[in-house]
Amino acid sequence: KAGVTQTPRYLIKTRGQQVTLSCSPISGHRSVSWYQQTPGQGLQFLFEYFSETQRNKGNFPGRFSGRQFSNSRSEMNVSTLELGDSALYLCASSPWTGATNEKLFFGSGTQLSVL
């Protein structure tokens, strides 16, 4: 089974631009979560999607948004980029069986650099 796939692997943008990142979950997984990873803040939860609906959201400004398609693939968008948005953006999927001990499977991430 293929793992979680994220594209692109690296991205360089300038302040004020917007960016779209893509994530393909493991086949059969219906829940997709996004995390931002920075050296200073570590891994922080952005949002989670299930059945094309945002089910949970972290404490990030409205510039960060996402969506999920009917095939469970997900995209996240960051508008009006700021220097502080430079980070590794990680996507994780899980099968969502309803149990509270579900494991998350992570992709390798998209490294975003904002200049």
Add this chain to the structure above:
Amino acid sequence: GESVGLHLPTLSVQEGDNSIINCAYSNSASDYFIWYKQESGKGPQFIIDIRSNMDKRQGQRVTVLLNKTVKHLSLQIAATQPGDSAVYFCAENRNTGTASKLTFGTGTRLQVTL
């Protein structure tokens, strides 16, 4: 603020020795804990997990201990190998009703010396 924290940012261990990585959490409602390993250029990889109704769980060369009294979690790696060099994160599920929302610690870098 961060409620899942790590005591040491970097741990240096000699090959063959045992490693112990610690983690503190503050939310007594957390009922599920996970340890992840992240190697350079990769996403976090699941190592081992433990439910709050357990004190100890063992895997292959790894053991997780949970002390709910002091809200402390530890990961023990036996006979540490060079391939164990990575950043290790603890994470907790605060039973929000959504299994996939985890709160991660800041991470401990494990360096294995020869």
